[in-house]
Amino acid sequence: MDILFSSWDTLFRIVLFTICGYFALVIILRTTGQRTLAKLNAFDFIITIAIGSTLASFILSSNTTIIDGITALGSLVGLQLLVSFLTVRSDFIKKAVKNEPELLYYKGDYLKDNMKKVRIVREEIEQSIRGQGFLSDKNVDAVILETDGRLSVISKVNYERELPKQGSLEKHIKKE
Structure with missing residues (x-):
């Protein structure tokens, strides 16, 4: 029976973590500006996949706390912002991260x-x-x-x- 249903506590935890993770991600993305949601280059695509994977792990892992998940999401978005900041100021970073048309x-x-x-x-x-x-x-x-x-x-x-x-x-x- 564990394949179909483990416990109400597990379902409640998943719903709670999904709601917390969703709102945390919305708040993080809204406060970091439109650049985070702009058209994707290779680095942005990688970060987007990593955020999705982190959110899924955060929601489904019973060993992760809400603060752990929010910290992981914030760290990924912060990394994306740092690379974007450095890309604007360094040709070396820009060439490493972005392709030329x-x-x-x-x-x-x-x-x-x-x-x-x-x-x-x-x-x-x-x-x-x-x-x-x-x-x-x-x-x-x-x-x-x-x-x-x-x-x-x-x-x-x-x-x-x-x-x-x-x-x-x-x-x-x-x-x-």
């Missing part, structure tokens, strides 16, 4: 070296182009893999209008 398609050319480097195939780029409402790549000047994993599609009209603000993309082209 990668140009994958430019003015009719699929940049195979760049595509191979980030492990994206032509069909994925074409899918992204179609997802932006284009039937083909004829009206597209560039496709860029952003640091959060999204593919940005720059149409010929938009690209020409935005070029003075964004700077030149030519430095990212590695033709075969």
